[in-house]
Structure formats: structure tokens, C-alpha cells
Amino acid sequence: MAEPVVxxxxxxxGGRLRNAFGGVLCAFTLLLIGVLAFSIRLFxxxxxxxxxxxxxxxxxxxxxxxxxxxxxxxxxxxxxDRTWYPLGRVIGGTVYPGLTxxxxxxxxxxxxxxxxxSVETVCVFTAxxxxxxASWATYLLTKEAKxxxxxxxxxxxxxxxxxxxxxxxxxxxxxxAVAIFALIFTFYLYVKTLNTGSLFYATLNALSYFYMVxxxxxxxxxxxxxxxxxxxxxxxxxxxxxxxxxxxxLVILGTLLAxxxxxxxxxxxxxxxxxxxxxxxxxxxxxxxxxxxxGLLTPRLFKVAMxxxxxxxxxxxxAVVAILVAVVASSPTKGWSGRSLSLLDPTYAxxxxxxxxxxxxxxxxxxxxxxxDINVLAFLIPAGIISCFLPLSDxxxxxxxxxxxxxxxxxxxxxxxxxxxxxACILSGIALSEVFGVxxxxxxxxxxKLFDDSPAASGESSPESSTNSNKSENRNEKSETAPKExxxxxxxxxxxxVAESVPVRPRKEKRLLALPFELSVMGILLLIVLGGFYxxxxxxxxxxxxxAPSIVLTSRSRxxxxxxxxxxxxxxWLSHNTDVDDKVASWWDYGYQTTAMANRTVIVDNNTxxxxxxxxxxxAMSSPEKAAWEIFNSLDVKYVLVVFGGLVGYPSDxxxxxxxxxxxxxxxxxxxxxxxYLRDGQYRVDAQATPTMLNCLMYKLCYYRFVxxxxxGFDRVRGxxxxxxxxxxxxFEEVFxxxxxxxxxxxxxxxxxxxxxxxKKAKSSAKTSSTLAAGxxxxxxx
Amino acid sequence: xxxxxxxARLLIQSLSKAYAATPTNLKIxxxxxxxxxxxxxxxxxxxxxxxxxxxxxxxxxxxxCIGTAVLAVCLRIQVNKDNKEFxxxxxxxxxxxxxxxxxxxxxxxxxxxx
Numbered sequence: 001m002a003e004p005v006v007x008x009x010x011x012x013x014g015g016r017l018r019n020a021f022g023g024v025l026c027a028f029t030l031l032l033i034g035v036l037a038f039s040i041r042l043f044x045x046x047x048x049x050x051x052x053x054x055x056x057x058x059x060x061x062x063x064x065x066x067x068x069x070x071x072x073x074x075x076x077x078x079x080x081d082r083t084w085y086p087l088g089r090v091i092g093g094t095v096y097p098g099l100t101x102x103x104x105x106x107x108x109x110x111x112x113x114x115x116x117x118s119v120e121t122v123c124v125f126t127a128x129x130x131x132x133x134a135s136w137a138t139y140l141l142t143k144e145a146k147x148x149x150x151x152x153x154x155x156x157x158x159x160x161x162x163x164x165x166x167x168x169x170x171x172x173x174x175x176x177a178v179a180i181f182a183l184i185f186t187f188y189l190y191v192k193t194l195n196t197g198s199l200f201y202a203t204l205n206a207l208s209y210f211y212m213v214x215x216x217x218x219x220x221x222x223x224x225x226x227x228x229x230x231x232x233x234x235x236x237x238x239x240x241x242x243x244x245x246x247x248x249x250l251v252i253l254g255t256l257l258a259x260x261x262x263x264x265x266x267x268x269x270x271x272x273x274x275x276x277x278x279x280x281x282x283x284x285x286x287x288x289x290x291x292x293x294x295g296l297l298t299p300r301l302f303k304v305a306m307x308x309x310x311x312x313x314x315x316x317x318x319a320v321v322a323i324l325v326a327v328v329a330s331s332p333t334k335g336w337s338g339r340s341l342s343l344l345d346p347t348y349a350x351x352x353x354x355x356x357x358x359x360x361x362x363x364x365x366x367x368x369x370x371x372x373d374i375n376v377l378a379f380l381i382p383a384g385i386i387s388c389f390l391p392l393s394d395x396x397x398x399x400x401x402x403x404x405x406x407x408x409x410x411x412x413x414x415x416x417x418x419x420x421x422x423x424a425c426i427l428s429g430i431a432l433s434e435v436f437g438v439x440x441x442x443x444x445x446x447x448x449k450l451f452d453d454s455p456a457a458s459g460e461s462s463p464e465s466s467t468n469s470n471k472s473e474n475r476n477e478k479s480e481t482a483p484k485e486x487x488x489x490x491x492x493x494x495x496x497x498v499a500e501s502v503p504v505r506p507r508k509e510k511r512l513l514a515l516p517f518e519l520s521v522m523g524i525l526l527l528i529v530l531g532g533f534y535x536x537x538x539x540x541x542x543x544x545x546x547x548a549p550s551i552v553l554t555s556r557s558r559x560x561x562x563x564x565x566x567x568x569x570x571x572x573w574l575s576h577n578t579d580v581d582d583k584v585a586s587w588w589d590y591g592y593q594t595t596a597m598a599n600r601t602v603i604v605d606n607n608t609x610x611x612x613x614x615x616x617x618x619x620a621m622s623s624p625e626k627a628a629w630e631i632f633n634s635l636d637v638k639y640v641l642v643v644f645g646g647l648v649g650y651p652s653d654x655x656x657x658x659x660x661x662x663x664x665x666x667x668x669x670x671x672x673x674x675x676x677y678l679r680d681g682q683y684r685v686d687a688q689a690t691p692t693m694l695n696c697l698m699y700k701l702c703y704y705r706f707v708x709x710x711x712x713g714f715d716r717v718r719g720x721x722x723x724x725x726x727x728x729x730x731x732f733e734e735v736f737x738x739x740x741x742x743x744x745x746x747x748x749x750x751x752x753x754x755x756x757x758x759x760k761k762a763k764s765s766a767k768t769s770s771t772l773a774a775g776x777x778x779x780x781x782x
Numbered sequence: 783x784x785x786x787x788x789x790a791r792l793l794i795q796s797l798s799k800a801y802a803a804t805p806t807n808l809k810i811x812x813x814x815x816x817x818x819x820x821x822x823x824x825x826x827x828x829x830x831x832x833x834x835x836x837x838x839x840x841x842x843x844x845x846x847c848i849g850t851a852v853l854a855v856c857l858r859i860q861v862n863k864d865n866k867e868f869x870x871x872x873x874x875x876x877x878x879x880x881x882x883x884x885x886x887x888x889x890x891x892x893x894x895x896x
Binding site for chain 1: 789790792793796797800801837838841842845848849852853855856857859860864865867868871876879880882883886887890891893894
């Protein structure tokens with residue numbers, strides 16, 4: 001952080017040379033914004049280490065490794081037999097390849113330049129690099145809508161918006177890392193095409209859309225948002241031939257390109273997510289035809305033609321709509337995938353797809369998470385919307401539409417806050433730059449009035465100015481912390497740009513927007529304070545909240561820093577002490593990590609494509625020991641891995657996830673019933689817990705020998721003593737427990753000998769040990 | 783009723799008169815558009831008769847036709863002298879863009895044809 005804090009000051013100093021250096025200054029600022037975006041995401045590397053984070057990134061990392069080792073053709077044909085045992089998974093056809101190919105290309109490029117970086121290093125730093133790209137793309141997009149000043153402001157805000165940081169810190173090697181850049185860049189090219197009407201940009205737009213389709217399932221957002229905007233333009237009478245050039249080639253080329261990606265394939269023309277674009281494509285042609293004929297005919301004749309064209313056009317439209325509806329209605333899910341349906345109907349997932357609902361990032365967000373993730377931007381957005389309407393252009397209406405839809409989607413799912421973040425940044429950038437423009441212009445005006453003593457315009461500070469002052473006063477209340485240097489420098493630059501543009505503007509506008517001198521200075525200071533508050537929050541979020549890799553945990557207590565490296569300990573144990581072809585069962589959360597780090601075959605993993613398989617594992621975990629052993633044995637499982645946080649107080653362990661295992665298991669195998677595991681509707685594992693709960697496999701594997709640690713069996717996560725303390729395992733044996741007991745690995749005991757052998761054994765043991773004999777008194781054979 | 787027919791005749795007459803005034807190069811483009819759309823329609827009809835089994839072939843055939851038609855319409859919009867929006871755009875540039883876009887389109891289609 002220190003570097004970018006200091007250097008914009010120098011940029012601000014150099015900027016005094018006025019217009020000639022405007023472009024250079026802008027480029028330099030953008031460079032610094034890129035450096036800022038990159039470096040603010042390095043906290044995780046500095047505080048922890050250069051390591052891949054969480055769950056999905058491990059899978060992506062493994063795929064990238066495969067790609068770099070075996071080449072692109074092997075990658076497309078890769079059938080992975082180390083996961084989803086015994087089904088396996090076709091990786092090449094079920095993965096969004098954008099991220100992997102990007103990182104693979106970077107790795108190849110770097111290595112061909114004789115810079116020996118490991119694949120892991122490249123993967124760790126892909127996200128920060130692309131967030132720098134994303135902030136540049138934001139600059140371009142905002143510049144298309146509202147000019148350079150707003151663009152720089154929006155880029156600077158996006159470079160450090162917490163919502164985006166949470167998904168793109170170094171090591172968070174996930175699809176979103178490159179997808180947000182692709183999203184913004186596609187929007188930029190669309191707006192650029194809309195503004196210029198050039199087919200060249202339309203081609204680029206389609207290619208950028210292709211990259212987005214490669215990268216993330218969120219591409220459906222683009223292919224629905226752009227048609228919505230086109231429709232909005234048509235309805236509000238803003239149709240132009242530029243609109244046609246921006247949209248029509250995009251649909252055709254984009255659909256074809258999307259169909260090239262194996263994971264999308266024919267879905268690009270078969271599922272309802274894409275139908276909106278085709279419908280708007282047809283409407284656009286009808287409208288284009290109408291406008292063309294209108295240009296040919298005289299107004300009187302046009303009226304006649306109008307009735308004809310409209311009736312024919314409507315008939316065609318209705319026919320197409322009818323066909324579409326028929327096609328859609330014939331498919332069981334109405335042609336929408338489960339994830340899209342859960343977006344349109346927020347209650348859908350919790351009703352029908354527990355697997356989607358079980359992921360915490362698919363829950364609706366709480367209000368504090370808005371404040372946490374976009375902070376002061378939430379208060380700036382309304383101002384941004386207002387300034388988008390003065391004057392309304394095609395580009396600014398696109399911004400408003402993007403914001404509105406993104407707000408809706410972020411309200412449905414926490415993870416889609418990520419889509420909201422760029423919109424929020426762009427609109428706040430516009431708002432801030434407009435307000436700075438007004439304030440600095442009025443300062444300049446007042447100053448020149450002082451010097452010139454020209455006819456005053458103080459009386460003319462119209463309603464416009466009063467609303468502005470209200471706006472800035474509103475902002476005062478929010479900001480309390482001391483201002484930092486960085487935004488002030490940036491803002492000063494903005495003043496300069498505005499000042500540059502002032503002489504060009506007509507005098508009348510200047511008069512209308514003039515504010516009293518003191519008020520303007522106050523307003524600027526308060527905005528700077530607000531910016532400082534935002535920067536402080538962002539740095540805090542990047543450093544403290546979002547940098548934990550979740551594979552290595554730390555906790556700070558009175559006697560210093562504790563590091564919990566249990567996950568890697570367990571995976572290393574697995575890779576060193578088990579056979580290469582052994583199967584490891586665990587809940588699906590740990591599937592990707594097990595295959596990537598321990599290189600062992602797993603039953604289920606985070607790609608939750610087969611609900612039944614997951615339900616089988618869930619059923620095994622919630623069954624009593626014997627039944628569970630049978631299930632696992634039938635799947636050829638040799639080891640069972642559970643994550644247990646009760647000793648150190650790690651809350652996201654398997655006991656806390658257990659209810660989802662019961663729900664998902666019960667969804668497929670009805671003999672598992674959720675109420676059996678709840679006492680009066682409450683989930684608990686203490687003495688009040690139900691016998692089903694205390695006898696299920698998950699409980700036993702987690703709490704086996706737990707009482708030996710402190711003598712009481714006190715669970716630190718749940719905050720009480722466990723219900724059943726002393727018990728023995730009959731079908732499983734403990735083979736490894738990590739240092740802090742966070743991961744426990746059990747081995748399935750081999751199958752018992754058949755009855756005849758068992759009888760002999762029992763007889764022989766009866767002779768030697770009296771206790772055993774006493775235990776077998778009930779045996780009818782004796 | 784006679785009034786409606788006379789209106790229609792007037793409409794067609796004035797339409798054809800207005801269209802006759804369009805420059806030749808635009809007319810050529812129009813013919814090209816009509817030709818590609820007709821090709822697309824023929825393919826759709828053929829699909830209706832025979833079935834859409836190699837679906838990617840059908841898709842690429844139809845989308846190739848519609849795509850070229852759309853691009854030709856874009857070109858027509860850009861080189862139209864009456865269109866005030868594209869005064870700055872020289873027709874050579876418009877044609878170069880058109881060729882580029884077509885190249886990309888058909889590269890994709892060859893890839894997709896399978």
C-alpha cells in the first residue's frame with residue numbers, strides 16, 4: 001500500500017503542467033491504479049504464504065497443472081477417474097476453461113521467456129493481475145459514459161472495493177477472478193459499439209463475450225442484460241442504427257461462439273436463459289424495418305404502411321413467442337437451469353434443491369454485508385443514478401439498468417454481490433466526479449469573481465445548487481475518520497481536469513451551478529474525508545477480513561499467534577501413508593482438496609453434479625456405524641475423513657454441516673428423517689440429543705476419544721459438553737488425527753470372517769480369556 | 783374496401799418509387815441480404831423435412847446465413863449516404879470492418895461445423 005500512497009502525490013505535482021500532459025497523467029494514474037489493485041490483494045501472501053485458497057481454487061489449480069503438463073488436447077479429452085468414484089468426471093466437457101487456459105497461457109509465456117515460475121505461483125497471482133485489468137476496463141467503460149474524470153474515479157474505487165477483493169485476493173484462484181474483468185470489458189465494448197456504431201468494436205465485443213462465456217456461468221447475466229437494454233432503448237424511442245450494429249452481430253456471433261465452449265454447447269440455443277436475446281433480436285429487426293420504411297415514405301403514407309407493418313410484425317412476433325413458449329413448456333424445468341430458477345424465484349432453491357441452498361454463499365445477504373462489501377458506495381449510488389439522468393444517454397441508461405438488475409441479483413445471493421460491485425463503483429465514480437466538478441467549478445468561479453469583480457451571479461444559485469449542498473451535507477454525517485492523503489491527491493487531480501474543461505463550457509452553465517465559496521471548500525473537504533473513510537475500510541477488509549486462505553488458520557490469543565495447519569497435515573499423511581488407489585470418503589466440501597493435495601480418489605467433490613451420489617455419502621454419515629460401513633464398503637472406500645473443530649473452536653466443521661448431510665441424504669433416501677436428529681426442533685449434540693444423533697457415524701467419528709482430551713468432552717464450538725462420551729468403534733478404526741484434532745481419518749475395518757471361522761475363533765478365545773467368554777454367553781452355538 | 787386497395791396500391795407504388803431512388807451499391811447489398819435470408823429459409827425448410835440430426839451443422843448453416851445477412855445490413859447502414867450518423871466513416875473502413883467480422887464469423891462456423 002505504501003507505494004501507491006506516496007506516488008500519486010508526485011503525479012499530482014507533475015499535473016500542474018496542464019493540458020499537454022493530460023493524457024500522460026491519465027495513463028500514469030491508471031498505471032498506479034493498476035499497481036494499487038494488484039498490491040492491495042497481496043495481504044494474503046504477506047500474512048500467510050503464497051498458497052492456493054479454499055476449495056474450488058484447488059480444483060482449478062489441479063486442472064491447470066494437468067493442462068501445463070499434458071497440453072491442450074489432452075485437457076479437452078480429460079476423463080478424471082480420481083473423483084466421483086466409481087463414476088468419474090469428464091473434466092474437459094464440464095468445466096469453464098477460461099481461467100485455466102488464461103493461467104496456462106501465462107505460465108507458458110513466462111516459461112518460454114525463461115522465467116522459471118511454478119504453476120502454483122502463476123495461479124496465485126492470476127487474480128490480482130486480472131483485478132488490475134478489471135479496474136482499467138472500468139475506466140474505459142465509465143469514460144464512455146461520463147468522461148475521463150469519472151472513469152479515473154470509478155477505476156480507483158473499483159481497484160479496492162471490498163466485495164471484489166473478497167473474490168480476488170492472491171491465491172483465490174477462482175473463475176470470478178477473470179470473469180469480472182471479462183464482464184466489465186464486454187460491457188465496455190458494447191457501450192463503445194453503441195457510441196461509435198463500428199462493426200470492428202462489435203466483433204471485439206463478441207470475442208470478449210466469448211471469453212466471458214469461457215470463464216464463468218455468469219455470462220447469462222450479460223446475454224440477458226444487453227437485450228434488456230436494447231429493449232429499453234427501443235421502448236423509450238432511442239432506437240438508432242448504432243443500436244442495431246451493437247446488438248444484432250453480437251447475438252449471432254456470440255451465440256455461435258458460446259456454442260463452441262463444450263460446457264455450454266447447444267445450451268446456447270436450447271435453454272431459456274438465452275431466449276430473451278433471440279426475442280429481442282427479432283423485435284429489433286421489426287423496429288429496424290419500421291424505421292427504414294419511415295425514412296422512405298411521406299408521413300401520410302407512413303401511417304398507412306404502419307398498420308400493415310405492425311400487423312405483420314406482431315403476427316410474426318406472436319408466432320415466434322408461441323413456438324418458444326411451446327418449446328419451453330415441454331421441458332420439465334421450463335427450460336431454466338436450477339441455478340437460474342433460484343435467481344428468479346428466491347425461494348426455489350430452498351424448496352427443491354437443498355444442494356444449492358446448502359452453500360453459504362448462495363444465501364440471501366444481510367444488510368451489514370452490503371455495508372461491509374460496498375461501504376460508502378451504497379450512499380453514493382443514488383447520486384450517481386441522478387447524474388446518469390442528466391443528461392440521459394444510451395451509455396448512462398445502460399449503467400442505470402446494470403445497477404438495478406445487479407442490486408436485485410445481489411439481494412438473492414450473497415456471491416452475486418460481486419456483480420453489483422462494478423456497477424456500484426461506476427455509479428459512485430460518476431457521482432463523486434460530478435460533485436467535484438460542481439464544487440471546483442464554483443470555487444473557480446467565485447475566485448475569478450473576486451479578481452474580476454464582474455457582474456455577480458450569487459443570486460442565481462438555483463435549486464440545483466441547493467440540492468447539491470444538501471447532498472454534500474448528507475455525506476458529512478457518514479464520515480468521521482481522519483482523511484488520508486491518497487484520495488485527496490487523486491481528487492486534486494480531478495479538480496485539475498475539471499478546471500481544464502471549464503473554459504470550454506458556456507458561461508451560462510457556470511452561473512447556474514455556482515455555490516458559495518466556503519460551502520464548496522467544505523464540501524470538497526468532506527468528500528475527501530468520505531474517500532478516506534472508504535480507503536481505510538477497504539484496506540482493513542483486504543488485510544483482516546478477506547485474506548485468510550482457510551487452508552491455514554491462525555488465531556491470536558494472549559500467548560501469541562497460533563497457526564493451525566491441520567488440513568495440509570492430514571492431506572500429507574494421506575498421500576504418504578495410503579495406497580495410490582485408495583478411496584477416501586468425506587463430505588463434498590473436502591473433495592477438491594483431497595484430490596489436489598493428497599492425490600487420492602474421492603467419492604464426491606465440490607462439483608455437485610450428481611445429487612444421488614452426494615446423498616449416498618450423506619446417508620452414510622447419518623447412519624449408524626454398521627449401515628454406514630456397508631454403504632462405504634459397497635463404494636470401495638478405504639478411509640473416511642471428517643473435519644472436527646470442537647477442540648480448537650473451528651466453527652465450519654462437519655458437525656455444523658451435518659444437518660445438510662441429513663437433508664440431502666433424506667431427499668433421496670427417505671429412511672433418513674431430519675426430525676430424528678433434532679430435539680424439539682433444535683440441533684444439539686449434548687446430553688439432550690436424540691439417540692439417532694448420538695449413534696450416527698458422524699457423531700462417532702468426530703467425538704471418538706474426545707473425552708480423553710480434557711476429561712469432560714467439552715465442545716468449544718457448540719459450547720457444551722457432548723452427550724455420549726465413552727464409546728467404542730466397531731467397524732472403523734482411527735488411523736490418524738492431526739495436531740489440533742481438526743481432521744480425523746478413519747480406516748474401514750476389514751470384513752469379518754465368515755460364520756464358521758468366527759465360531760472357531762470364538763471357541764479358541766473362550767479358552768484363553770474369561771471376559772470374552774462371558775461376553776459371548778448369549779451365543780446359541782455354545 | 784376499394785379505398786383500402788387503392789391505399790395499398792398507392793403505398794406499393796410510392797415504396798417502389800422511393801426504393802428506385804436508392805443508389806446501386808445499396809441495391810446490390812439488398813439483393814445479397816435477400817439471397818442469404820432465402821438460403822436460410824431453404825435450410826430451415828430442409829430441416830423441417832429431413833430433421834435436425836447433426837444439429838451443429840444445421841445451426842452453423844442457418845446462423846451463417848443469418849449472420850452474413852445481419853452483417854450486410856450493418857454494412858448497408860454504414861455506407862448509406864442518407865444516414866447522418868455515419869458521415870465520418872469512410873466506406874472503405876466500413877467494408878474492412880465488414881470483412882473482418884465475416885472472417886471471424888466464418889472461422890467460428892468452420893470450427894462449429896464439426
